[in-house]
Each structure stands twice: as structure tokens, then as C-alpha cells.
Amino acid sequence: MAIVEPTSTWKLLEERLAVTVNERHRQVLEIVIAHMKAEAVPDLDGLMKTLVPEPNYHFWQFGQDVGPKGWDGVRDYYAAFVASKSNILEFDLDRLLVDDNCVVTEGYLRQIYPGAYAAQIGLPVEDPAADYLISFRQLLLWPVDEAGLIVGEDSYHSGPVEIRKLSFDELPREYVELVYPGV
Numbered sequence: 606m607a608i609v610e611p612t613s614t615w616k617l618l619e620e621r622l623a624v625t626v627n628e629r630h631r632q633v634l635e636i637v638i639a640h641m642k643a644e645a646v647p648d649l650d651g652l653m654k655t656l657v658p659e660p661n662y663h664f665w666q667f668g669q670d671v672g673p674k675g676w677d678g679v680r681d682y683y684a685a686f687v688a689s690k691s692n693i694l695e696f697d698l699d700r701l702l703v704d705d706n707c708v709v710t711e712g713y714l715r716q717i718y719p720g721a722y723a724a725q726i727g728l729p730v731e732d733p734a735a736d737y738l739i740s741f742r743q744l745l746l747w748p749v750d751e752a753g754l755i756v757g758e759d760s761y762h763s764g765p766v767e768i769r770k771l772s773f774d775e776l777p778r779e780y781v782e783l784v785y786p787g788v
Contacts, residue, residue, distance in 0.1 A: 608738055608775055609695035609715050615641045617698040618708070629705045633749040637708045640747075640755055647692040652683050657750050661757040672760070679757075689722045693780040696743070708747040714762070715740045717771070717780050728765065736776060736784070740767040 615638045622634045636655050643651030653676075660679045662672030673682040686692065693716070700711035721733040730737055742763035748756040773781075781788060 614696040647687045663759045711744040714743045
């Protein structure tokens, strides 16, 4: 079994979309699915196409909002995400709510991080040359405007519930190709 299964990230949303008849609910589900899939590639331009012209992200950590704001701030955030090579992830959802203006997702986010990047963002890893599976419990609100674009993300998470050093044999092929090209 794979350490992470990226397609699981949008599986519950696609299942809901398949049985949703409300056109507005279909629209908000479709834009979030497109965003998730662009994140998985990663496709910076594709990600940005899912957003309003001035998106605002709210990442709540220790009572402070540390999310990027505005087009340039959010684009810089995603450019750093792409450069970090930490886009091999799975958001294993167990809760999904949809209304006319928002999608709410909750579950366990499992993400593979290069150790050096994990250390750079403050995660307690012992070996910066290693690769780590890091898991969080996360709740995301995805507000969507009248035109069907994502306004931002409001993210709440538990902090790491697991930090596990991975052997090279455990790394998925996509991650190896991304982080260790030519190996």
C-alpha cells in the first residue's frame, strides 16, 4: 500500500459531485477539485486560475493568522510550495460539507517532506538529509465567490500527529522522480 495516495485528496469531492444536482454546489465542488488536482501536479498557473484576483488565506497557528494575502503573496506561497517538492500528499477526508458559498473539508493530511525543508519550516526532524512522512489533522474552509472562484483558504490543524523518517524504499515513485531525478 502506498504511503500516500494523492487521488484520495479529491475522491470524496468527486463522489459528492457525482450525486449533486444543485448547480451552484456543483460549481463550488468543481473549483475545489480543480485546485486540489493542480496542487498535486504541481501546476502553479493552474492553481492561480482557481483563485479570485485578490485571494486571502488564513492559516491559524498559535492564535495568529500566518496565511498569505493578495495575489502576489499567495502566488509566492505556491511558488515556494512547488519549489519545496512537498506536493506529494494525501488529504484523507472523512468530512465534507458543501453550500452555495463554501466547501468544508476535514481529515488527515499526510505529506512527504524533504528533511531540509521540514526543518526550515520548523518541523522537528532529526536528519535534514532524510525524507519524512508528516501527518496533521486538518480542517479547511474553501470560500467561493459568486463567479465560482476560490476566495482563499481558512486552515486549522492539530500540529503534527506523526513525524516518521522514511526509508528510500518507502518513497513513492512520483516523489523519487521529483526529489531525486535520475536515480
